[in-house]
Amino acid sequence: MKHKTIYFATGNKDKLREAKLILNKVDVIGKKLNLLELQGEPEEVAEQKARMAFEIIKKPVIAEDTALCFTALKGLPGVYIRHFLDRIGQEGLVKMLEPYKDKSAEAVCCIGYCDGKITKVFKGVVKGKIVEPRAKANFLFGWDPIFEPNGYNKTFSELGGEKHKISHRKKALEELKKFLNK
């Protein structure tokens, strides 16, 4: 594999560090851009963000979008999860499923890639369920305390640093890595 450089449209240092770690032979440069976020499916949102980022940077670039999809709500709140979390918090999200027996959910990360010629989306999914908040100190991030991945009896928050070995973002980055290594 040749040495490659890729831009990552993010202002989030943790996400950048994770990407550098996984795409280890690729030089990943973080670039904070204020990209508009569209309504739609996670794939569409990530793809559109990557296209917009390419229009600005004019170099191979990735952009990511995360969704939390409740089965009982047919995939919603989906990409709108951040708005829901900001407004109604973890408790409010749990309450959305109160009328339903099915608490299952999918954590989805889509990474859009655009280099001006090729536009692709790489997707990582972790299946799990929504639970009452259970958190580990210093790992209170986002909806991590209410998402328990299948096969674990810990939430993403309780898994702490271990989360990154099994996360939806990790999976999407591994898909991207395969593509970049081709």
Add this chain to the structure above:
Amino acid sequence: MKHKTIYFATGNKDKLREAKLILNKVDVIGKKLNLLELQGEPEEVAEQKARMAFEIIKKPVIAEDTALCFTALKGLPGVYIRHFLDRIGQEGLVKMLEPYKDKSAEAVCCIGYCDGKITKVFKGVVKGKIVEPRAKANFLFGWDPIFEPNGYNKTFSELGGEKHKISHRKKALEELKKFLNK
């Protein structure tokens, strides 16, 4: 008031007819555009749509966006109402409020206007509450069967054609009319 022409970025004939009726001295021309819909507040979404429409048409243009805001959910589903309706239907929307006593909601219409120099948003709000679906034949449109405006014991659907005299869209169009008449 001088005779004016305005474009309305919509493919919806009913919305166009309503706009023509209310803005009666203005020549309203419908134009179906596939505008991207952003995430955000109704004002932002409508404003952005109007800007995008102007970029295409290069003539004074309006675009509208509708939101249904549940008080208990701090304004959500908001502009995402269409996605929620498509996915989980009227029953699913009612269920979102099952864990809450407060069933109040606001129907919001924002009309963005852009003529290249001025960009403005006109907002119409109707307060009401979310109820079990009650509908009148031929008025099953969208979430009308589950929204009961305050001061009426009928849902938007049951109000039939009367709805348009009190609707959020009517109110927003009246605001726009004042502006155009200046």
